[in-house]
Amino acid sequence: MFMDLPTPDCNGNLGSDAQITDSGILIVHGSYNRTIRNLSRAIWGDEICQYCLKPIKKHRLTIEHIYGREFGGVDITNCLTIVCPKCNADKDDLTIEQYVKLLDMIKNGEPKKNCLKFRATCRQENLNTVLSEKRFLLPDNWVDYNFPVKEIQINGVFNPKEAVKTKNYKKVKRVYNQRGMFKNPLIVDRRGFLIDGTASYTFARKNGLLEVPVILLDNVEIQRKK
Numbered sequence: 001m002f003m004d005l006p007t008p009d010c011n012g013n014l015g016s017d018a019q020i021t022d023s024g025i026l027i028v029h030g031s032y033n034r035t036i037r038n039l040s041r042a043i044w045g046d047e048i049c050q051y052c053l054k055p056i057k058k059h060r061l062t063i064e065h066i067y068g069r070e071f072g073g074v075d076i077t078n079c080l081t082i083v084c085p086k087c088n089a090d091k092d093d094l095t096i097e098q099y100v101k102l103l104d105m106i107k108n109g110e111p112k113k114n115c116l117k118f119r120a121t122c123r124q125e126n127l128n129t130v131l132s133e134k135r136f137l138l139p140d141n142w143v144d145y146n147f148p149v150k151e152i153q154i155n156g157v158f159n160p161k162e163a164v165k166t167k168n169y170k171k172v173k174r175v176y177n178q179r180g181m182f183k184n185p186l187i188v189d190r191r192g193f194l195i196d197g198t199a200s201y202t203f204a205r206k207n208g209l210l211e212v213p214v215i216l217l218d219n220v221e222i223q224r225k226k
């Protein structure tokens, strides 16, 4: 799939971390996370909350996962937008449809108790969908659920002994054991280099999984300086 990118004239905002070529390929040399943040700001602007449409106070903008992290959301621009801190907290891991419904309930003066109940019901429904259908709450055409682990490339040295000690690894292991699947897909660039999901990759290697869910970004390339 292609990651949403602003026009190349935003290169100035990307600093030395990355650049967009004339042919529309995002080359990342430095921090991927910072790049994603800068791209999101270039796409959405940083003055208006994209949910409540109110002005965002300076330095208070937050990057919001349109598709929540808990059920598959990832750090690619297609999944992100710019909102105020309140909207970010209020939406949490609800889907957009659920969140719109909740906002309606609040607007119509529904008692807080009912709103909380609605939120809890939504979360349970979302989890049930994920577990029963073994898929993320992401658009279907984003994810290859059967990407061969051996086709994933790693930048630099991969040290599984060290990798299993990380907090992230423990989290991935716990969720996998509970759900029988990962919480989020891995992200790889157009050559198959891993961008995000080191802990999931480690888990797959350690447990002999042959295939993992992957979002492959056809217009992104990681070029780490040696």
Ligand SMILES: [Zn+2]
Binding pocket: 049, 050, 051, 052, 053, 054, 083, 084, 085, 086, 087, 088
């Ligand atoms: Zn807002």
